[in-house]
Amino acid sequence: MKHPKVKFKIDTAKDLRTFRAFVNDSKYDGGRSLRWGIFRKHPSVCRFMNDRKRVDAYIRSIYKKRAGDMAEALEFYRKQWKAKENVFFSLTDKLFPGFFWPKGKYIAYLTIWSMFPRFLEDKTFQIPFRYRRKKYVNVIIAHEMLHFIFYEWFYKQYPRYRQPRYNYFVWNVSEIFNVLIQDSYPWIRTFGMKTMPYPEHKKIIRRIGLAWAESRPVGRLVEDIILKVKKEPALRRFS
Numbered sequence: 001m002k003h004p005k006v007k008f009k010i011d012t013a014k015d016l017r018t019f020r021a022f023v024n025d026s027k028y029d030g031g032r033s034l035r036w037g038i039f040r041k042h043p044s045v046c047r048f049m050n051d052r053k054r055v056d057a058y059i060r061s062i063y064k065k066r067a068g069d070m071a072e073a074l075e076f077y078r079k080q081w082k083a084k085e086n087v088f089f090s091l092t093d094k095l096f097p098g099f100f101w102p103k104g105k106y107i108a109y110l111t112i113w114s115m116f117p118r119f120l121e122d123k124t125f126q127i128p129f130r131y132r133r134k135k136y137v138n139v140i141i142a143h144e145m146l147h148f149i150f151y152e153w154f155y156k157q158y159p160r161y162r163q164p165r166y167n168y169f170v171w172n173v174s175e176i177f178n179v180l181i182q183d184s185y186p187w188i189r190t191f192g193m194k195t196m197p198y199p200e201h202k203k204i205i206r207r208i209g210l211a212w213a214e215s216r217p218v219g220r221l222v223e224d225i226i227l228k229v230k231k232e233p234a235l236r237r238f239s
């Protein structure tokens, strides 16, 4: 099966777009992405967050100051992923037998922010420029890549959930799916670390985790997640 090749790039424009995406998200998430992703490490941005030019200048100044470190980090992450990509794709081939990877750019961009969004529409995503545990960056790459194939597979199985009003629902299902898969034995053996769940998903993960046998086909696991997400009042922001 053909697998996408992840490219690694540095581009300040991506961080500006991500910032705008977090501002936009704040209509739905009460500003959580902004707080977690931006203000925690870059509190000064809060003062001029509505001034696009100043945000752009702020981002550019950091990229300029850290250009050498960023190039070095990018190279490190590229090599680190290369060492694991074959195992990663054999794991996803097993999960989704005969299923093809969707077309897209598959570019990992460095980011100075501390949340790492993915852009499903063009298959690009972000990885941290500085991270305490460098090994974890591979877990992030595996996480975003798993989202890409999962969403493709999911919408083919459940076309009715393509409607935008289900976006939040599908997001919940995909995040829970990722944690259950990435925390399973073959994945931990490959990447050496678990992925980090969103706090609101921990309860469902714990409950399915006990019952989830790795040999179960993905379709059955996903059915189980769907049922539990639908029953969870805290996650019922969809109609």
Ligand SMILES: [Zn+2]
Binding pocket: 143, 147, 175, 178
């Ligand atoms: Zn995710």
